[in-house]
Amino acid sequence: MSERAEPRTLFEKIWDRHRILEREDGQVLLFVDRNLIHDGSAPAFEALRQRGLKPRAPERMLGTPDHYMPTDVRRVEEIADAERRGMVEALARDTAEHGITAFGLEDPRRGIVHVIGPEQGFSQPGMVIVCPDSHTSTHGALGALAFGVGMTETTHVLATQTLWQRKPKTMRITVDGRLGAGVTAKDVILAIIARIGTAGATGHVVEYAGPAIRGLSMEGRLTLCNMSIEAGARAGMIAPDDTTFAYLAGRPYAPQGHQWEAALDRWRALPSDPDAIFDAEVTLDGSAIAPMVTWGTSPEDALPIDGAVPDPAASSSADRREAMRRALAYMGLTPGMPLEAVPVDRVFIGSCTNGRIEDLRAAAAVAEGRRVAPQVTAWVVPGSGLVKAQAEAEGLHRIFLDAGFEWREAGCSMCLGTNGEIAAPGERCASTSNRNFVGRQGPGARTHLMGPAMAAAAAVTGHLTDVRRLMAGG
Amino acid sequence: MEPFQRLDAVALPMPRPNIDTDQITPARFLHKPRSDNHGAYLFHDVRRGPDGGMDPDFVLNRPDYAEAKVIVAEHNFACGSSRENAVWGLYDHGFRAAIAPSFGDIFSSNALKNGLLPVRLPEDVVAGLLAQLQDQPGARVQVDLEAQTVTLPDGSVHRFEIDPFARHCLLNGIDELDYTRTLSPEIDAFMNRYGHENR
Known part of the structure; x- marks a missing residue:
């Protein structure tokens, strides 16, 4: 029986598709589709510069300032603190130098990188997405494998568009039933973390499943996956479905026309096979969750x-x-x-x-x-x-x-x-x-x-x- | 990266679970360049009292641990944010190894790339080690990466597991990126094929 006949999880399908090579010791060189950056990413560019290297695939990157500018200013010059202004300016300089798309402070499309990736349709199902920020797990809500990395790893992705990874374990968290009135995705994820602990999913990629998850809007799913890291998970993800596709349709960086149709065909094949096996299973009753x-x-x-x-x-x-x-x-x-x-x-x-x-x-x-x-x-x-x-x-x-x-x-x-x-x-x-x-x-x-x-x-x-x-x- | 082979050093006990990277390096120091001494930001707020002065009771401030190169904590050490600054803070202060039953995933990965060895030992072994270190302030441990062992103050020897490639890089001070760049032909071939499939 060929390996392809084995039932696979959503995570395994994405992992397999991005595996460039696997070494004897089990380390896999993984291709990265999207490398998101923000105004804290300057050290990675500095490391790149010191080595005389350039970004391998600037077209796969998107940057925006989010961490350092005060939220009562609209222009870079208005940032009173010189060090913080320097961080925002460094992002503008680094992205301009390398031809990387950036939504600067004056751009109406700018915002928190984990909000604008999905909002622009830049983050898509089936992708491997990284960013030097632990809440990169957010993008997993679209059915992507998305995780935060450190500055050295960001430099590695900048230079090679790849990362070395050991295959993590998988955990499925199923939330049954229907959420009560006034109960939101935030309450669900807090209830999950209260149940399994902040190290409960360490070493695992979590897939959220079950009727209560299916019933969440895209915004709710993004909230849920965002806090996967707070349960220790490497990443959190939700299988793409019609909610996902309706959210993405027509967004600026989403595929258009016949490419959209081709993408839908690929994306519809992503959900975990019915008999796929997870290393760990957790089940919660959604109807029992109260505002947390x-x-x-x-x-x-x-x-x-x-x-x-x-x-x-x-x-x-x-x-x-x-x-x-x-x-x-x-x-x-x-x-x-x-x-x-x-x-x-x-x-x-x-x-x-x-x-x-x-x-x-x-x-x-x-x-x-x-x-x-x-x-x-x-x-x-x-x-x-x-x-x-x-x-x-x-x-x-x-x-x-x-x-x-x-x-x-x-x-x-x-x-x-x-x-x-x-x-x-x-x-x-x-x-x-x-x-x-x-x-x-x-x-x-x-x-x-x-x-x-x-x-x-x-x-x-x-x-x-x-x-x-x-x-x-x- | 500085190679790591063997370490015989004072170990500092921090008998708490879930020590997060916000405590290790507070967010307001994240914009500091790598050329700074990040040891100055290490546990910046928790090592100080409400008046801003150093809390003499906080373990990092005690003279017994001035030479410590190993930090020992309970489970889920350095959970939370991906800030590599947490590793820089520990490293610049002089730490070369951290021992805990478990670590935040991203921290663990960041540490290995900066010459700071994260050592996972079973919960009961770490509990025993913490007790010994608290009973004998300034006690030493030996960490041998080649043999993958830790020797506790009581002389007991415990083996730890580590990813073989990370071990190889640490032992030899090798940079992962230089190695990956030798695989450029394979990456190019993959990207050509991948781009074609995803049109």
Whole structure:
């Protein structure tokens, strides 16, 4: 029986198609379709320059500044900090020098690289996509193998359009049933990470499957795959289907005309064969997932919003008790306190996790006719210039501004604060981003992760809130 | 890359799980060029107290570990962001090996490309090592990449697994990119075929 007759997973089909050669020790030289870059990629170009090399396939690259420019500026010259301005300028210089497509600060198409790759149709099913950023896993939502790499690996891809990889294991996470009202992709991924832990998928490529996943919009799928890295996964992916194809059709870099038809034929063959075997299987009941919020300093520290701050004493492991105590001390929380009683100072709606149009619509639906609580500073930071334009065309910015939110320019912003936008020590932030690590949003800042509607609910009530009550018209 | 063969050095215990790369190198130092001493940013915020002064109790600040070249932690060390700066910080501070039951995937890959050896040992062995290091501050371990062994302060010897190619590159200080560039004909042939198939 030939090897081709073996049932294969989506991951294995993409892997096989990109395998240039395999060494005796099992290392595979993998071809890379898309090499995305941003304003933190300068060291890779510098390394390339030092070796006297040039990018092997500039046409396979797309760059945009997202990490370093403040989200209250529209022009490079307006970036006050010289080092940050230098990062944005370096991207413009490096891309111009090598003929790489870049959406600069003045380009309406610019934004967070993980938002614009799918938005432009540059990221497509069946591709291998890398970027020097761990949230590259986002692009797996289109049915691609997408993962973050370091700077040395980025240099390697620039020079050769390839990467050495050892074949990872596969894990299928099936979410059965239907999600309840007010439950979003963000809640699903937080529930998954709470279940398997931040190292639960280490060494694996995850495929998300099941009716609850199939039912997600493309935006929801991007949110879900985005946080695969928070479960330790090398990558997360979802089989392409009609939702994927409808999303991609007509986008600027998507195939057009007869090439579109040919691409559809290839893409329809990508989903895992029915009897394909995964190295690990996890199953969740989607109907049992509630809106989630994190209470600690790891994404696995997530609970349904109607719960209470957990008590370390209730944990059976001494190590876990110690870790929980440390997290609660940092977060300034007391065991047993209802999560809904936790007050917030800041609200951040945006990031590569939740900065897309559907996210802004969900937040606006909660904000409409309400006011941001007096003690709260609330920001909405669209994921791209086009998301911003779309939101403005729909009047969402009016809703946010009338409610007292700040309506800002696209960028990574407070997700990690490389652009200087951070919370003050001790400030508590309801955030739609992806990491609640110690100091992630600034030294001493306290982050609670949640979905966009939940973050909007926290903004208008001034404390963590079960958005389902506001949705019911309360 | 500096070759790595054998190391006999003080090991610093950090008995915590899930130490993320945001703690190892905070995001606001990510734009610093590689030519900087990234050791200055290593655990920048967690090694300082609320007043900004060094916390004398934080393990990295204790004189016992001034010469440490091995860092030992619990599972999922250096999870999170892909920032290679986390490796640069550890390396520039003087670390040449990290021992843990598991590592963040991207960190592990970044470390191997910079002369920092990530050593995976079983959970119970690492727990024992952490206990020994806490009982005897300044105790040494031996890491032998050729033999793929770690010798703990109590003299016990433990074998570890590492990808053969990564081991070869580390042992000889070889750069992966130079090697890959010798495969240009194979890459060109693949790209021609691939471009044709995907038209």
